[in-house]
Structure formats: structure tokens, C-alpha cells
Amino acid sequence: MAAPEVHHLFHNPIADHSFSADRKTLAIARDTTVELYSKVGSAFKLKDELKGHDKTVTSVDIAPNSGRIVSCSQGKSTPVARNRHGVVLDRNALVWEPSPQGYKPTLVLLRINRAATFVRWSPSETKFAVGSGDRLIAVCYFEEENDWWVSKHLKKPIRSTVTTVAWHPNSVLLAAGSTDAHARVFSSFVKGVDSRPEPGVWGERLPFNTVCGEYLNNSAGWVHAVAFSPSGDALAFAAHDSSITVVYPSGPDQPPKAVISINTQLLPFMSLIWNGEAEIVAAGYDCEAFRFKGGLNGWVLSGTLESKGRPGLGEGREESALNMFRQMDLKGKVKDDTQLKTVHQNTITTLRPYETSGGSVRKFTSSGVDGRIVIWHT
Amino acid sequence: MSIIQQHTQATLSDAWRTINIDALQEDSSVNFDTSTLHPALPETSEAEVRQLTNQVRQLLRGGDAEGALRGCLESPVYRGRDEAKEAHLQTVIEVLQSIKASDMTPMLQRIYASPGGTECLDVLMKYLYKGMAVTSGGAGKSNPQTPTRMTPQQTGFSQMSGRPGGSSESTGGAMSVLLSWHEKVVDVAGLGCIGRCMTDWRKV
Numbered sequence: 001m002a003a004p005e006v007h008h009l010f011h012n013p014i015a016d017h018s019f020s021a022d023r024k025t026l027a028i029a030r031d032t033t034v035e036l037y038s039k040v041g042s043a044f045k046l047k048d049e050l051k052g053h054d055k056t057v058t059s060v061d062i063a064p065n066s067g068r069i070v071s072c073s074q075g076k077s078t079p080v081a082r083n084r085h086g087v088v089l090d091r092n093a094l095v096w097e098p099s100p101q102g103y104k105p106t107l108v109l110l111r112i113n114r115a116a117t118f119v120r121w122s123p124s125e126t127k128f129a130v131g132s133g134d135r136l137i138a139v140c141y142f143e144e145e146n147d148w149w150v151s152k153h154l155k156k157p158i159r160s161t162v163t164t165v166a167w168h169p170n171s172v173l174l175a176a177g178s179t180d181a182h183a184r185v186f187s188s189f190v191k192g193v194d195s196r197p198e199p200g201v202w203g204e205r206l207p208f209n210t211v212c213g214e215y216l217n218n219s220a221g222w223v224h225a226v227a228f229s230p231s232g233d234a235l236a237f238a239a240h241d242s243s244i245t246v247v248y249p250s251g252p253d254q255p256p257k258a259v260i261s262i263n264t265q266l267l268p269f270m271s272l273i274w275n276g277e278a279e280i281v282a283a284g285y286d287c288e289a290f291r292f293k294g295g296l297n298g299w300v301l302s303g304t305l306e307s308k309g310r311p312g313l314g315e316g317r318e319e320s321a322l323n324m325f326r327q328m329d330l331k332g333k334v335k336d337d338t339q340l341k342t343v344h345q346n347t348i349t350t351l352r353p354y355e356t357s358g359g360s361v362r363k364f365t366s367s368g369v370d371g372r373i374v375i376w377h378t
Numbered sequence: 379m380s381i382i383q384q385h386t387q388a389t390l391s392d393a394w395r396t397i398n399i400d401a402l403q404e405d406s407s408v409n410f411d412t413s414t415l416h417p418a419l420p421e422t423s424e425a426e427v428r429q430l431t432n433q434v435r436q437l438l439r440g441g442d443a444e445g446a447l448r449g450c451l452e453s454p455v456y457r458g459r460d461e462a463k464e465a466h467l468q469t470v471i472e473v474l475q476s477i478k479a480s481d482m483t484p485m486l487q488r489i490y491a492s493p494g495g496t497e498c499l500d501v502l503m504k505y506l507y508k509g510m511a512v513t514s515g516g517a518g519k520s521n522p523q524t525p526t527r528m529t530p531q532q533t534g535f536s537q538m539s540g541r542p543g544g545s546s547e548s549t550g551g552a553m554s555v556l557l558s559w560h561e562k563v564v565d566v567a568g569l570g571c572i573g574r575c576m577t578d579w580r581k582v
Contacts (some may be wrong), residue, residue: 159410181415181577219500220415221577241577242570263496265568 003307004343005375007044009037015057016350017367021064023354026373029057031362034071034096036103044373052094052105059118063125069096070128072116092116093130093140095149104267110138110148118164124171126193131352137176141209154186154209164225172197172206175235177223179246183237183245185213185357199328203252215247217261224284225271230359236280238269244282248296260299262292271351275361275378281305283348283366287340289376305376306342346370422458424465431469438476444485446473451489451498452505454505456580463582467512470505475555482559486566498581499567503575509556513549529569 007270015029026037026044033051037044055075062069072093092110096103110116114133121128130138130151135158138151160180167174174188187206189197199205202212213235221240228235235247243263250257267285274280280299283289289305339345346369354375355363366374398527400406437446450473455466477485489495563571 159414188486216415216417218417218497218580219574219578221573241576243574243576262572263500263574265570267569268573 002377004377006343007375008371009044012371012373013346013369014349014367014371014373016059016061017365017373018060018062018069019354019365020062020067027060027062027069028367028373029060032056032073034060034069048102050094050096050103050105052096055115055377058116059120061119061121061128063121066125067098068121068125069098070094070119070121071096072119072130074115074117075262079085086331092132093119093138093149095128100364106149108151110140110151111153112136112138114161117142117162120165120167121282122167122171122174122188123169124194125311127171127188127190129174129176129188131164131165131176133161135160135178137162137165137174137186137188139174141190141193141221152188152190152208154188156209157211157214158184163223164224166228168202168228169230170197170200170232173202173212173228173232175226175228177226177237177239179222181216181220181222181239182234183215183226183239183247184211185225185235186211188212189335201249201251204248212252213247213249213256215245215256215259217241217243217245219243219263221268224269225279225282227272227274229274229277231277234277236272236274238272238282238284240268242266244269244272244279244280244292244299246294246299258296260274260294262299262301264301266290270347270349271366273351273353273361273364275364276359278329281351281361281364281378283351285347286342287344287346287348287368287370288342289348289351289366291378305378343374344368344370344372383392388542414451419457419580422453422455422462422466424459424462427455427458427462427465427469433467434469434473437558438473442559443473443477444488445482447477447485447502448489448498451501451505452494452499454580454582455460456582464512467505467508467582471509471552471555474559475552479558482562483565490566496567496571499563500574500578501582502559503571504554504578506560508582510553510560513552513556513568 004094012030013287024039028035028037032053032055034047034057035046036048038047055073055145057071057073060069070093092112093108095106095108097106102348110130112132112134116130116132118131119128123224127139127141130140132138137154139154140149140151142221143150150240158178161327162176162178164177165174172187172189172194175183176186177183185202186206187210189206189208197206202353203210217239219241223237223239225238226235233242236244238244243261245259245261247259248257269282270284272282278293278295281289282292291302291305292299293302294300327334348368352365353361354365361378364376364378366376400408434446434449437449450470455463489498
């Protein structure tokens with residue numbers, strides 16, 4: 001397994017990151033700005049800063065084909081802008097259109113009065129979903145005649161903050177995780193924007209806000225991450241009870257074929273991605289990524305992706321007697337144990353596929369509270 | 379009339395200050411139905427707990443400590459009267475106290491590796507924390523006579539403060555047993571086990 005490629009960008013937490021389709025541009029949610037980095041040689045250099053949010057940016061996503069960037073932030077509706085119809089818009093979410101003069105923000109009518117927590121483009125790129133502390137998900141689509149992004153709300157039966165969302169490959173079904181410990185699958189079908197989806201395991205007729213599934217772990221932790229398998233026929237979610245759960249639905253209005261929960265000995269996972277139908281990579285508070293393997297008949301934790309005994313970290317210092325006594329004098333101990341043995345030195349916040357071939361992920365990226373972006377080989 | 383007097387009069391008549399406005403708001407967190415956060419739980423009666431205690435004691439007498447431990451961990455009292463919950467806790471502590479320190483880790487590893495083992499150790503962890511709460515701070519609560527036995531010292535420092543009543547010897551002993559089990563459980567089931575005790579709404 002090749003060594004991971006580590007980019008230490010700064011000493012601030014990275015809430016979320018996203019690469020452009022050509023992998024040359026990297027968008028980072030840092031504090032109240034979205035920073036754009038471009039690859040120069042083997043390093044990432046700051047190229048542009050998108051300033052439009054006045055509160056902490058919580059999530060950012062680049063649409064692969066159109067290059068549009070959507071970002072969302074905390075801070076409830078601050079009426080700071082009016083569009084040409086005089087309607088007051090808030091700046092919880094912004095869509096940044098690429099243009100020769102740089103990125104120009106388009107406003108989004110979210111109609112929420114709590115923080116926006118998470119945003120993702122649908123695979124079709126005609127919609128995006130924003131999770132919020134207002135106990136709803138805003139499904140946004142562009143309205144040509146008014147020149148703004150409007151939203152429809154998925155409200156029922158969410159009872160607490162939505163922490164994460166994930167799209168089904170058909171761009172209609174949407175999975176969401178919430179602090180009420182439930183992972184849910186909704187239909188976000190918008191007439192005139194979506195084409196009618198093929199009937200599948202999640203349901204046949206799918207009008208807006210159809211609840212196609214609602215799942216709860218026995219030990220009921222906040223849900224931190226959700227993801228559909230590449231086929232879209234299975235759903236995985238990670239919760240604050242240090243577990244991941246995989247759901248295999250059997251059809252509309254029927255109990256699922258299997259709901260498999262793996263309670264781990266580790267700290268909770270913050271993010272997870274599928275690698276094919278039989279592997280999941282998850283990472284979080286343990287600062288390293290772990291691999292799960294399995295299928296309909298069960299899942300197991302198969303190990304870490306960290307290569308143990310990697311040279312470098314913490315071993316560069318010479319072990320002279322002088323150094324030993326200096327350490328004892330300065331710190332009262334011989335060994336410098338302030339560094340973790342993992343590549344990330346703090347919680348991993350987001351995992352994203354980086355290079356895929358034929359349904360399986362060959363490389364993926366992780367971003368962490370330590371300000372690092374790491375490109376891993378699976 | 380001085381400002382201070384005005385202020386006092388105003389405050390005295392301010393009965394509205396005690397109204398719990400959160401309760402009046404439908405969206406408020408105090409009106410959140412937490413029973414939606416766990417699967418439906420069967421109710422356990424005191425008679426059932428007593429029956430289980432007898433079975434467990436029989437296993438203990440027969441030398442099958444592991445079976446006894448499994449027995450109480452597989453049927454935790456999640457829903458039932460406080461007396462039933464309390465009785466089951468006592469059974470668990472009894473079993474824990476009867477197991478030798480050298481047997482703890484191998485036994486926990488065997489339970490963890492068996493099907494349903496993670497769940498068992500999560501339940502054990504819940505009972506350990508409950509046991510600690512009862513034997514330390516909750517001693518006065520579970521045993522209402524205790525404070526009267528103490529010399530009332532309303533001011534100043536009491537040397538007895540941490541160890542109320544004459545039962546301090548036994549509670550101290552129970553606590554050290556619970557602490558050594560806690561250490562062993564964390565070794566086997568990891569930190570995830572502690573996290574699950576916190577998130578889980580099925581309380582013992």
C-alpha cells in the first residue's frame with residue numbers, strides 16, 4: 001500500500017473539503033470563508049477566498065460537471081441582501097458560479113432560521129440539499145424566471161437537527177442523519193426538475209417528502225454520517241455510539257431484509273464512504289480511517305488503513321544523551337509523546353472519494369480538525 | 379420610596395417568573411418525547427427479578443460464575459419499578475463481587491467474543507456506572523435513614539462527608555470492585571462501550 005499524501009494547509013480546523021472534477025482545485029471550509037487551493041507542483045497553494053458568509057462555514061461542495069460551489073454556514077437568517085425583486089434573502093447558503101472574473105455568489109432562499117449544517121449537490125447537479133438546525137432539510141433548485149435558488153422543505157418526521165445528508169444515485173432519494181438518532185430516507189422529487197425515478201427497493205411512487213425508511217440504533221447515538229452504496233440499494237450510517245449500521249431494504253412498506261449494526265471498541269465515526277458494495281471506510285474521533293467488510297450476511301471491522309511503523313513522525317529527533325536530559329529538564333520525561341501515531345493529529349471530519357474506477361474507490365481524501373488534507377490509497 | 383424598596387416590591391409580586399415557559403412551547407426540548415429514541419421495551423416486574431436472582435444464585439453456588447453473569451446481563455431491567463431495577467442491580471453487584479480478579483479479563487473476553495457479547499458488556503458497563511452512583515453520591519438517597527445517624531454539622535468541615543453512615547466500609551468495598559471491573563471492561567470493549575452508555579436511552 002502506497003504511503004498517503006499529506007498536505008498540512010494551516011493550523012485551523014477544516015469543517016469540510018471538496019475537490020473539483022479535475023482534482024486541481026480544492027475548496028476548504030475554514031472559519032467564515034471558503035478557501036480555494038490549486039495544485040502547484042506537489043503542494044496546494046491558496047488561490048482565492050470566497051467571502052460571503054458572516055458566520056462559520058459548515059459545509060462546502062463542488063459540483064463535478066458545472067463547477068458550481070455551494071457552501072452553507074451557521075448563523076440564522078441575517079437579512080443582508082435583496083435580489084432585484086426586492087425580496088430579502090439570507091446568507092445561510094450561497095451558490096458560487098464560476099465566471100472568467102472569478103466566482104460570483106448567487107443567493108439561495110432557504111427559509112430557515114437556524115444554522116445550516118450540511119450541504120451536498122445531487123448527482124444530477126440540478127438540486128442540492130441543505131441540512132439545518134431548524135429540524136428540516138431544504139431541497140433547493142434553480143428558478144430561472146426569478147434568478148434565484150428556491151427551496152422545498154422536508155420536515156416530517158424530523159424531530160431534531162439534521163447533521164448530514166447523502167444523495168442516492170437517482171438524485172431523487174435523499175438520506176439524512178439527525179441528532180434525534182434516526183437515519184431516514186426521503187423522496188425529494190421536484191416536479192419539472194426531476195424525471196420520474198425507476199421503482200426500486202426504496203419505493204415505487206415517490207412524491208415529495210415520502211419517507212422511504214426510518215432507522216434507529218438500539219443504543220441511539222446522534223447520526224454523524226450517512227451514505228448510499230454505489231448501487232443505491234443499501235444505506236450505511238455512523239452514529240455517536242461508535243457504531244456503523246448497514247440497512248438492506250426489501251421493498252416499499254416491508255421490513256428491511258437486514259439491518260446490521262457493528263458496535264466497535266473505537267471512538268465514534270464522523271464520516272464514511274462506500275468502496276464497492278462490500279466495503280466501507282469510516283473515520284472520526286480516532287483520527288484514523290478504518291475498513292469494514294461484509295454484505296447481507298454480516299459486517300466486520302477488518303482493520304485500520306494506517307500503515308503501522310511508518311517512518312517519519314516523531315522519530316526524526318536524534319536520541320542523544322544531551323537530548324534525553326534536555327527533554328527531562330524541559331518536560332520531565334524522556335519521550336516526546338505529544339504526537340499521535342496517526343497521520344491526522346486530530347479528529348477526521350470528512351472523507352470523500354478521490355479516484356474511482358469501475359465502482360470501486362482507488363484513492364480517497366480526508367480532512368481533519370488538525371488542518372490536514374490527506375490523500376489515501378485504499 | 380427608595381429604589382431598592384421599589385425593586386423589592388416588584389420582585390415579590392413577580393409570580394410569573396416561576397412559570398415554565400418551555401413547557402408551553404410545543405417545539406421546546408422539554409416536550410421532546412424521548413421514548414422515540416429507543417425500541418419498545420418490555421416491562422419487568424419485581425417477581426421476575428426475584429426469580430432471576432434465584433436462578434443466578436443457583437448458578438453461583440454451582441460454581442458457574444460466567445453463566446450467572448451472562449444470565450443477569452442478558453435480561454437487564456430497562457422498564458419497571460425502581461424497586462425491580464434496584465434489586466437487579468444488587469444481583470449484578472453480588473455476581474461481580476463473587477468473581478476473582480484473575481478471572482475477570484478471560485471471562486470478559488469470552489463473553490465479548492460470543493454472539494451478542496458487545497451488547498452484554500454494554501449492559502455491564504451501565505450497571506457499573508449505576509452501581510457507582512448508588513454507592514457514592516446516592517448513598518443518602520437510597521438509604522434515607524443515613525443522614526439522621528450522622529452528627530448534624532451545618533457549618534464547617536466534616537470529616538465524615540465523603541463516607542456517610544456506618545456502611546462506609548461495605549460501600550468502599552463495592553466501589554473498589556466496580557472500579558476494577560470498569561478498568562477490565564474498558565480493556566476488552568474499548569472506549570466505544572462508555573460512549574454507548576451515554577447515548578443509550580435504555581437506562582438500567
